[in-house]
Amino acid sequence: MNRRSFFAAAGAVSLGAALAACGGDTGSAQSVSQSDVDKALSTPTELTFWTWLPNVDREVALFQKKYPAIKVNVVNAGQGTPQYTKLRTALQAGAGAPDMVQIEYQYIPTFTITDSLLDLRPYGAAALKSQFVDWTWGQVTGAGGEIWAMPQDTGPMGLLYRQDIFDQHGITVPKTWDEFADAAHKLHAADPNVYLTNLAANQAAAWHGLLWQAGAKPYVSTGKSDIAISVSDNISKRLGSYWGGLARDGVIGTEPDFTDAWYSALNNGKYATWITAAWGPVFLSGSAKATAGKWRAAPLPQWDAGSPHSGNWGGSTTAVIKTTKNPIVAAMFAKFLNTDPASTKMFATEQFLFPATKAVLADPAFAGDKPAFYGGQAVNQVFADIGNTVSSSFQWPPFLDQVVTDWTETVGKSLADKTDTVAALDQWQSRITAFAKNQGFTVGGK
């Protein structure tokens, strides 16, 4: 991987051009004037930024170089759940919360329900909409038009597959899920030691991505205390009977992912494909070195070959915590980090994040990268194209941790135990519904 060298010149996109783009509804929030912004950015200020991004100091340095009065302290408070736990504790204690925080798309509602995030509209966030991949804006926008965070990176879902195993068994890249199922049966019959894929029984995030692709609307918040939950509707049940069927037939694996056994399986050719996200290619090239050159990327198989869709799995944003004493500077930092041409390019070249901005996605140096691990295929371009097929109306529940745990104990368990996945979806639905009602929500939906 020598993507570092690909970005020679900065194809700068001026912020001014973006400002001409459609401005969002600024609601009742009072906009902050440019002179207030200038004053805040030139006043000596110290901020704290919680993030688990390695070497993020480099992007932060760009900001500090431009605004020498500001000092940003980077704290790694853990990756994902551990960080959120600490953040909740700090928020409840009323002390020790950071000014800015890295937060994954799916967790935004979990922190807006407790009114912990700052609406970024007064700080000119609405004007940035056109710079980001379309669907990400839907993810960071609240029910009342609030802008809760700035997209940092994304994870549109695709298929990584072993070209050599496909060739050996005469399998072509499946265009539809039906073809995928046929290939799964064919491959496992030809070689009982090989499975077409592994759908991890503990990976609710991948399931949500597949729901997203299928056009499901499992969670619809219609107000702060009203939520419609439909995780066992017809779309979900189609997904359930499809994957449950493959699991019961024993033609796919369902072992937990990101474990030693799973890494070994990817290295040993036990699985011929990995249904993953745009961050998958770089990840795989680092953790399945034994298979270099054998993998290729493709879009997900489709339910309707005529209209390609995908879902998203992973990616993060930068949000500002409402309790910050320096909202202007914190908001400016979140904007700079995720829209400054040098900073966003660095995300792609230093941390190998899959970009959230159209500018970096279109950069020939990024899109034209042809890693040897994928036989010289332009994998970034494959996933950039997939990114345009992700719907922007998918919503997350404000109690995601519970939903994820319930999924693993119902749907995930049914996949692992080869029991009725469609019935498990009903259990999942009733468990989430009971939890939501217990938490005081008015629950609708099927």
Place this chain on the structure above:
Amino acid sequence: MGPRRAGALFVAPFLALFLLLFLAPLGYAAYLSLFQHRLIGGTVFVGLDNYLKAVTDPVFLRGVARVATFFVIQVPVMLVLALVFALTLDSGLLRLARVVRLGIFVPYAVPSVVAALMWGYLYGRDYGPFAQLGRLLHVPVPDFLGGSWLLGSLANVVTWEFVGYNMIILYAALRTISPDLYEAAAVDGAGAWRIAWSVKLPALRPALVLTLLFSVIGSFQLFNEPKLLQPLAPAVIDSGYTANLYAYSLAFTGQQVNYAATVSFLLGLVIVAVSYGFLFASNRRREV
């Protein structure tokens, strides 16, 4: 300064820490358990509602039943092994006694986090050494991480971790037995087995009660090992697999801190009850 005041001064540091780090959190948890917090509607006082809910909560009861089962099966095995090792070391008939003693004790020095990760690898279905060896010899190997085996697999990890620790306690107790007793027994014509049975075992009773109490607490609070093996067996180890894991999940997954405090309190009561049960039984035996 009188002896009374001096005594109070000596005890003061302990009392201060005891108040601050034990009683205060306990009191706070008790306070929390009387409320209910909801995402919509905030916090309300509910009195003993949480307790009424918990005593009929199937997940909680199942978790307690599971750790009780674990206790009944794992603890006797562990203590018998620890006792055998301690008596063997004490008999002086063993060569390299020091090396053996250290070898049995070393697993206790391994943090349980590391131990669980290590055993997780050993238990692996595809690439674990047991499974690979089984394939090599064409011997079927049980699915250590599967539903029916998992509790046994956990018991094995905990036994491996704590046999050495309990052995050291028993061994230390054996070393304090006065040699006069052995001499007297030998004069009366007792052999090594008879001495072990009639002299050593009765002298070990207080130490055995101690190890048993530690085991009650450890078993009923079982958390680390299942929590660490959870990613490897997510379909078996659910969020309420043990009572302690259930309390943790309630607090950090469901944001139900109040109910988590209730469950923790009830678990504490169960442990107190079982511990006192054992103490009571062993004291009565002594009076008879």
